Amino acid sequence: QQQVKQSPQSLIVQKGGISIINCAYENTAFDYFPWYQQFPGKGPALLIAIRPDVSEKKEGRFTISFNKSAKQFSLHIMDSQPGDSATYFCAASNFGGYKLSFGAGTTVTVRA
């Protein structure tokens, strides 16, 4: 049983649009919430991460929004570019990232 539920499974967005991916978790002991980006044929790579003491973290065009009371967090990709086309995984862990539980993944396609 997956501890982190991710949606949607896939999405298509036009260049310049906003991509939004949502994740939900149940384990209130989770204290570290990273997002990983994976290109075809490659291993996942850390994109951005947040801890539950803040509600939002922004790095360039990528923003994590975190709602502790709802046990939900989301990734927003602003001004989406064709180079952002990839699979995105949310994850969660306790003890600061020691063991990660991953969501099922979202394939994002950005149309030029």
Add this chain to the structure above:
Amino acid sequence: NAGVTQTPKFQVLKTGQSMTLQCAQDMNHNSMYWYRQDPGMGLRLIYYSASEGTTDKGEVPNGYNVSRLNKREFSLRLESAAPSQTSVYFCASRRTSGRANEQFFGPGTRLTVL
């Protein structure tokens, strides 16, 4: 630095055959992990090693064994391969300084069991 390397990149096995997937990291990380990735399932942890000399089961350990040969190397063994083990396998290592607790992944091994 090569980061995390995995061999082989591709492998085809027949049911019942055995094989070992190799993983090495040159980043002096203590923790290492083996995941499998299946469509619609995300990445699931098979085994992990918190430090040299220790290994622990993850979410889906059945049918697998691991060896933490030294600080650099962490191997995954399939003793008797089954079609259900057809998957892409990723090795990862973890640092605990700088960009907090990031796991670094290798390029993966695509395994098909016929």
